[in-house]
Amino acid sequence: MEFRWQHTGEPVSMKRFLTKHGISMRLIKAIKHGEGEFRLDGIPQFGEITVENGDYAGIWLPAEGADPEVAVSSVPITVLYEDDHWLVVNKPAGLTSVPGPTNREDTLVNRVKGYLMAQQAENQKPHLITRLDRDTSGLVLVAKHRVAQSMTTWEPVAKTLRKTYLAWVDGQLTPAQGTITAAIGRVGTSPRREVTPAGQDATTKYWVEQTFATATQVKLELVTGRTHQIRVHLSHLGHPLLGDQLYAGPTTLIQRQALHAATLQFHDPFTDQDLQWQAPLPEDLEQLINQLK
Template identity: 45%
Template sequence: MENTWVYQGNEPIKIKKYLQSLGMGHRLFNDLKNGEGEFLVDHRSVRPTTKILPNQPLTIKAQPELPDESVGISDEPINIIFEDDNWLVIDKPAGVTSIPGPTIKNGTVLNRVKGYLIRNNSADLRPHLITRLDRFTSGLLLVAKHHIASSMISQQVQQHTMLKEYTAIVEGRFNEGHGEINKPIARREGEISRVIDEGGQPALTEYWVEKEGADWTLLRLRLHTGRTHQIRVHLASIGHPLIGDHLYGGDTSKFAHQLLHASKISFKDPFTLKQLVFTSDLPTSFK
């Protein structure tokens, strides 16, 4: 596997500093430097301390990761809305788990992606889920097809510069069309649910009212942090639980799961340096 960039700066720059500016982590750079890859400038192998000049191409050649044998292989389908050499963007239906766990070992998104890569004779068979969704939350997931991509997008994930928007239907109506919920979230000891707690991790959710009914509201939501169950916990805390959310007190009389959909994701591709934007239509259950 190899990736190439053309340096667009005005002054010479060391390879490490340039790759860090693109998002590459220190650990991956060291792995490449210590035998797991090769650096080429103008198609010539060079030392990692080399400086590159404006308009020079830099290529990284990396060895594929070994497959994770603990992750099973599934031939069940995945709905791919975008694919290139580095990324998969998948539209996940409600009811499918993102990764294997104690109770669900196979059939998850990760198992299905591994099966898909094997069927397509990919050199890298250890996919990395960059974003995850609860089992009964539908919508967009970003998958890195190899560890170089996973490392180079991690800075955007950690700094919350990757845009993630959701659509939800919640109980009740709002007095304002736009607002923020800024409340820390903590784990409940021995439980899967989360709780608002001053000792928890900071969490910020922004919302916009898109449509209202007699006793419900359709919201567009943007995550500024990425806590487990963040949207579900935050909305329940202000008296507007998601319809169908049994874990946080939502009305389940008509829907068996929460009406939450990951409708938009956008990030700067560290390989092409272009801003990529993907959207997903609402499932039939919402309509």
């Protein structure tokens, strides 16, 4: 893979030129250590490199082979979008995002790896940009190569990455919209997080979409991205997610947390276009709404 851009202006160092175009210092260091090449007008360069006005400068990286440490799962995935750089997947509830101590064989990463291998993709190592809890359904953005992964941390792109969630909470949430600002941290060894002054700053915006007799449908947007953030913040308000056993949510109508990553949008640095997607509600959440009505 080669990525290059034309420089206009005063001479600059290759490092400065690349960071200006969204290549992370981590990736630049990897190339310096032999994992790729710096190029000027398609010719490999070494040592101190200066990019002159009119030069086409960039990087070349070998294709990423499949990680032998990651198992392959042939279970199908639901792909909502795919191009040379990105994969957008609709993750079902009950599926862990990444391999861990209790599951290394069939997570979203294992399934995406199986999908890429079956497609004989040039790069077969998926990079999850967004992650969801095991029992949260909805959109997950996957970078198909290291440069795309690097671009998502680049400020002009990172600022445009926006995710909204739909949640169904116990009781009638008021006011109709608001911002929850409360630090979140771990207390003891439990997987449960809590609002605690010693935790990390966390901010969640919400908008009430529909009120039922015993529950409320809410749209939410994360300003920060802490573990279990939505679940902790809503529980802290006294309105835990329906089905969320870890945070004392009622389980009469649904057996998993009623949380869905509904929309995703960002500015694609490769095409200079705004991309956006919406994930349909899974059957269990449709049934939940019908029961609440």
